[in-house]
Amino acid sequence: MAAWCWDYWVAEALLKLESLKVMRSLRPIHLIRPESNQTESDELEFYDGLRQWDRASVEVQISETTFQKWLQDIPSSGDDTVIGNGEDDDGAGPCGGKFKKLLIFSGNDYLGLSSHPTVIKAAVKAAQLHGMGPRGSALICGYTNYHRLLESALADLKKKEDCLLCPTGFAANMALITAVGSVGLLLAEGGKPKRDERVAIFSDALNHASIIDGIRLAEKQGSLVNIVYRHCDMVHLNSLLSSCTMKKKVVVTDSLFSMDGDFAPIVELVKLRRKHGFLLAIDDAHATLVCGKTGGGAAEKFKCENDVDICIGTLSKASGCHGGFIACSKKWKQLIQSRGRSFIFSTSTPVPIAAAAHAAVNVAKQETWRRKAIWNRVLEFRAMTRIPITSPIISLIVGSEVKALEASRLRIALSAVHTRDDLRKLVTALSECINFEEIGFNCKNYSSKL
Numbered sequence: 019m020a021a022w023c024w025d026y027w028v029a030e031a032l033l034k035l036e037s038l039k040v041m042r043s044l045r046p047i048h049l050i051r052p053e054s055n056q057t058e059s060d061e062l063e064f065y066d067g068l069r070q071w072d073r074a075s076v077e078v079q080i081s082e083t084t085f086q087k088w089l090q091d092i093p094s095s096g097d098d099t100v101i102g103n104g105e106d107d108d109g110a111g112p113c114g115g116k117f118k119k120l121l122i123f124s125g126n127d128y129l130g131l132s133s134h135p136t137v138i139k140a141a142v143k144a145a146q147l148h149g150m151g152p153r154g155s156a157l158i159c160g161y162t163n164y165h166r167l168l169e170s171a172l173a174d175l176k177k178k179e180d181c182l183l184c185p186t187g188f189a190a191n192m193a194l195i196t197a198v199g200s201v202g203l204l205l206a207e208g209g210k211p212k213r214d215e216r217v218a219i220f221s222d223a224l225n226h227a228s229i230i231d232g233i234r235l236a237e238k239q240g241s242l243v244n245i246v247y248r249h250c251d252m253v254h255l256n257s258l259l260s261s262c263t264m265k266k267k268v269v270v271t272d273s274l275f276s277m278d279g280d281f282a283p284i285v286e287l288v289k290l291r292r293k294h295g296f297l298l299a300i301d302d303a304h305a306t307l308v309c310g311k312t313g314g315g316a317a318e319k320f321k322c323e324n325d326v327d328i329c330i331g332t333l334s335k336a337s338g339c340h341g342g343f344i345a346c347s348k349k350w351k352q353l354i355q356s357r358g359r360s361f362i363f364s365t366s367t368p369v370p371i372a373a374a375a376h377a378a379v380n381v382a383k384q385e386t387w388r389r390k391a392i393w394n395r396v397l398e399f400r401a402m403t404r405i406p407i408t409s410p411i412i413s414l415i416v417g418s419e420v421k422a423l424e425a426s427r428l429r430i431a432l433s434a435v436h437t438r439d440d441l442r443k444l445v446t447a448l449s450e451c452i453n454f455e456e457i458g459f460n461c462k463n464y465s466s467k468l
């Protein structure tokens with residue numbers, strides 16, 4: 019049996035929706051842009067290396083009060099942020115509050131695009147012309163030519179037929195999984211699906227919360243059966259697939275795991291997909307624009323874009339903006355926009371954000387040095403610590419395994435705009451409290467290959 023039964027099932031599900039008269043359609047609104055002699059690509063400015071504005075995503079300041087609370091592990095209500103305006107060389111703010119400059123190693127702005135002039139200009143120009151744009155769901159009045167342009171750029175990036183923008187990456191996963199489950203509901207013979215008519219979804223044990231919540235919701239609706247396989251364990255997955263008698267099978271996994279920083283074994287997943295004929299969906303939130311020659315993500319990195327059926331992403335990480343998306347076939351898009359409730363019943367992305375994200379995707383494609391820089395930082399961190407990390411997300415198990423209860427996890431995220439000197443500072447600071455040799459030994463998930 020082939021995964022391409024899924025093409026048939028989705029087409030059948032769409033026919034059912036049509037017969038029930040509940041197919042939902044986008045209602046594109048055309049926002050007029052004033053005539054200009056410049057084409058859009060003339061307005062995009064690209065740079066060949068780090069500039070001072072790039073540092074905005076990694077250099078921040080926090081109030082001394084907040085800093086002290088952090089040190090003592092005292093919860094903050096966030097009120098400390100309104101003390102004074104910061105700045106001043108002596109650390110004193112205009113209202114008397116004192117501030118500390120910090121380097122961030124926990125953000126997801128992997129390429130530093132949130133402060134790129136081309137991204138800022140796109141947002142400003144769209145805001146000046148249209149404000150936030152029409153406020154409403156994409157099915158009512160919230161979908162414009164700006165959204166369409168961004169969807170096309172993302173479909174191209176992911177080498178998929180089409181793409182659907184969602185309010186966030188969290189909403190994208192929820193929408194996809196409820197739509198997947200709806201196939202079981204719509205094609206069930208007697209209304210309520212029997213167990214074998216439901217969708218069997220195989221989910222990695224360490225998948226993101228939004229995948230888990232999507233599955234829980236669909237399970238409650240009685241549309242799918244959740245089968246969790248051990249993290250990245252393809253022997254386990256193969257055996258679960260082999261013993262599953264349900265026809266409609268889906269495997270869903272983070273491509274680059276958000277907490278552990280390891281990659282899903284995509285090449286092995288593709289082999290299993292050929293053997294068992296499941297639909298393969300990957301959450302490429304952390305790999306989009308970071309991995310692959312053109313920034314296409316983990317599937318491009320592992321050269322199997324054609325074997326991944328659906329790719330979920332977020333615009334809130336390497337794109338430096340906000341929002342989520344699902345790159346897929348046109349038929350899947352129709353199904354998700356008709357059944358994905360977190361897409362249907364939520365206001366669409368503001369136009370300036372859609373314009374900025376479109377600019378960011380273009381910048382990330384052109385400024386290839388940003389991708390090189392982030393992977394160079396990965397190599398440098400490996401060389402400095404001898405911990406065989408494989409991605410910009412680094413998960414360090416701090417504390418001894420013997421005292422398991424005291425052991426905790428430290429998550430570090432590297433960025434293209436960190437410098438080698440930033441890394442040296444981080445490693446020096448960390449070595450005062452942790453032993454890298456011991457940590458390297460504890461990090462079972464890392465492989466020695468990049």
Ligand SMILES: Cc1ncc(COP(=O)(O)O)c(C=O)c1O
Pocket residue numbers: 186187188189191226228272276301303304332333334341342
């Ligand atoms: C793997 C993964 N998927 C989805 C999301 C959700 O994305 P967003 O922040 O756009 O809702 C995140 C982000 O936190 C993530 O790490």
